[in-house]
Amino acid sequence: MQIKLYHPAREISIKGPKPVSSILTHLGLPREAHLVICDDMLVTEDAVISDDAVIEIRPVISGG
Amino acid sequence: MKCRRCKTPAVIKMPRHNTAFCDPCFQEYLLKQVERAISSGKMFSKEAPVLVAVSGGKDSLALWDILIKLGYETAGLHLNLGIGAYSKRSQQMVEQFANARGLALIVESYQKSYGLGVIEIAEESARPACSACGTMKRHHFNRIAMEKGFPVVATGHNLDDEAARLLGNLLKWQVSYLEKQSPVLSDDDGKWAKKVRPLYRLPEREIAAYTILNRIEYVVEECPMSKGAKVFAYKETLNQLEEASPGAKHQFYLGFLKQKEASFPTPPPAKQDETCRTCGQPTQSEQCGYCRLIERATTVS
Ligand SMILES: [Zn+2]
Numbered sequence: 395m396q397i398k399l400y401h402p403a404r405e406i407s408i409k410g411p412k413p414v415s416s417i418l419t420h421l422g423l424p425r426e427a428h429l430v431i432c433d434d435m436l437v438t439e440d441a442v443i444s445d446d447a448v449i450e451i452r453p454v455i456s457g458g
Numbered sequence: 459m460k461c462r463r464c465k466t467p468a469v470i471k472m473p474r475h476n477t478a479f480c481d482p483c484f485q486e487y488l489l490k491q492v493e494r495a496i497s498s499g500k501m502f503s504k505e506a507p508v509l510v511a512v513s514g515g516k517d518s519l520a521l522w523d524i525l526i527k528l529g530y531e532t533a534g535l536h537l538n539l540g541i542g543a544y545s546k547r548s549q550q551m552v553e554q555f556a557n558a559r560g561l562a563l564i565v566e567s568y569q570k571s572y573g574l575g576v577i578e579i580a581e582e583s584a585r586p587a588c589s590a591c592g593t594m595k596r597h598h599f600n601r602i603a604m605e606k607g608f609p610v611v612a613t614g615h616n617l618d619d620e621a622a623r624l625l626g627n628l629l630k631w632q633v634s635y636l637e638k639q640s641p642v643l644s645d646d647d648g649k650w651a652k653k654v655r656p657l658y659r660l661p662e663r664e665i666a667a668y669t670i671l672n673r674i675e676y677v678v679e680e681c682p683m684s685k686g687a688k689v690f691a692y693k694e695t696l697n698q699l700e701e702a703s704p705g706a707k708h709q710f711y712l713g714f715l716k717q718k719e720a721s722f723p724t725p726p727p728a729k730q731d732e733t734c735r736t737c738g739q740p741t742q743s744e745q746c747g748y749c750r751l752i753e754r755a756t757t758v759s
């Protein structure tokens with residue numbers, strides 16, 4: 395699957411299918427600080443992302 | 459995962475409530491939280507207009523959107539800080555949001571007013587950038603609110619911002635800052651606009667979810683000046699606690715607000731009897747901090 399990441403903005407690809415929770419763990423991204431968007435919709439951590447999907451992992455922390 | 463209320467597929471899991479919500483149920487929950495913050499804090503009513511300070515980031519744009527949905531009369535205020543491409547993009551986001559909804563927006567540009575951006579102003583006056591930026595924002599929010607007849611200025615500070623600030627103040631035991639940390643700051647003699655933070659009950663993850671569900675575009679990248687700021691370390695630490703113990707941030711900050719009166723009695727307010735000789739805003743000395751800053755930055759040495 396293709397994954398869009400921020401800070402810095404970049405794209406990576408990893409093998410699917412994989413549940414959202416394992417993708418975040420795999421990338422070392424804390425759940426409380428990120429949201430996952432697939433097909434323009436938010437997905438919960440039990441959702442399984444297929445190998446041909448494109449997702450975005452959006453950081454939610456800002457400097458304030 | 460299913461929505462706890464209506465059993466349709468959930469879009470967000472919220473461990474602190476041990477629940478998950480679908481899109482409509484989540485949005486209903488979120489609007490209720492904001493309405494509750496506004497009414498319990500007696501922040502403002504539907505009788506008077508609210509000036510919403512919008513940076514172009516997720517929190518302030520979500521706040522503006524929510525206030526409109528709740529039926530409040532609002533206008534947006536955007537300060538263009540003059541930080542290169544970042545400020546340009548921020549203003550674009552705010553204008554795009556306001557234009558699409560036909561909302562009133564006031565824009566002021568530091569570059570136009572001073573011929574300098576906030577970074578140059580901070581450098582010229584030998585102040586740390588974020589501290590100079592804060593002084594300037596507070597001055598302009600108050601000035602514009604008073605000039606244009608807005609009794610209240612609302613900002614997008616969220617639960618994570620407030621909890622991180624509290625942690626920072628506690629780590630240094632800055633007790634005098636603790637008593638001033640409140641989602642509502644009002645002034646009895648009407649020299650200042652009231653300052654309110656209607657999103658203080660909501661973690662930023664939920665606010666970001668709201669902007670995504672409502673297709674609100676915002677500037678995701680950070681202000682270049684905030685790189686390495688301590689607030690990120692505080693937020694990271696608090697999020698680790700939150701994952702280990704859901705609801706920790708909420709207990710920490712809302713618990714503080716409850717305990718504040720007993721633990722940190724409010725000292726008599728600092729006298730702000732003077733009027734700044736340059737700008738006329740209330741101050742403790744002859745000239746306010748903002749005017750001293752600008753004088754130093756714009757005086758050719
Ligand atoms: Zn539902």
Ligand SMILES: [Zn+2]
Pocket residue numbers: 734735736737738739745746747748749750
């Ligand atoms: Zn002044």
